[in-house]
Amino acid sequence: MIIAVDGPAASGKGTIARALARHYRLPHLDTGLLYRAVAATVIREEFDPSSETDAVSACSFDDYILEDVWLKSEEVGKVASMVSVHPLVRAALLLRQRKFAHQPGGAVLDGRDIGTVIAPDADVKLFVKATPMIRAQRRHMELRKQGILTSLDKVLTDIRARDERDARRSHSPMVPAPDALLLDTSFLSIEAAVQKAIGLVDGRMAQKAETA
């Protein structure tokens, strides 16, 4: 079974994808980390994120970089959304994600274009959303726990800018697949959101079994 989980920053897609992977005993890939690895390499090498040539040359990163906690920072997230607009960057990361999705037994992947581009054949597609303010509050809290002090206003502005870039880019924009199931986590606890996601997956799989 392939499960695609897409959605904007701090909507809760990673939390849900990890919980689904545990529940259904499937491997999980956080595809945002790949774009973050490219961004981190661009920053370290002092490349220009707006140059497609520079960004592409950062795509052959060593996998150990994926473990670096710095990748989770807002700085790297912002540059990730800048390098991810380049079609050649997306192309360089495509095969790895497709292979992961189509491994025997299936997988759970979360990102922005899993249901539309990476695995349009996914058995279940979820599009996770929440209001920008609630997402900003979650990210702000997350940063505070990491000891990073920043204002809620700044986090909200960054989230809105990233949403705008991700949704407006011409190549693989962040958009729900036509057959995606929407899951609004704005007023759900983590536990309630995960239970709802499991219900949606079970429901879609039962529906598929009936029509098979």
Ligand SMILES: Nc1ncnc2c1ncn2[C@@H]1O[C@H](COP(=O)(O)OP(=O)(O)O)[C@@H](O)[C@H]1O
């Ligand atoms: N339903 C929820 N209610 C409250 N906090 C949540 C919820 N879902 C996720 N979070 C918290 O919000 C932050 C962002 O969640 P995460 O799953 O990493 O989002 P994403 O992968 O979409 O960026 C994390 O600190 C996470 O624990």
Ligand SMILES: Nc1ccn([C@@H]2O[C@H](COP(=O)(O)OP(=O)(O)O)[C@@H](O)[C@H]2O)c(=O)n1
């Ligand atoms: N499948 C994906 C995953 C991430 N990305 C890009 O990578 C950036 C970081 O993604 P992420 O999923 O790690 O970010 P968060 O949602 O965790 O904040 C996003 O803002 C997107 O620009 C993408 O374009 N396609």
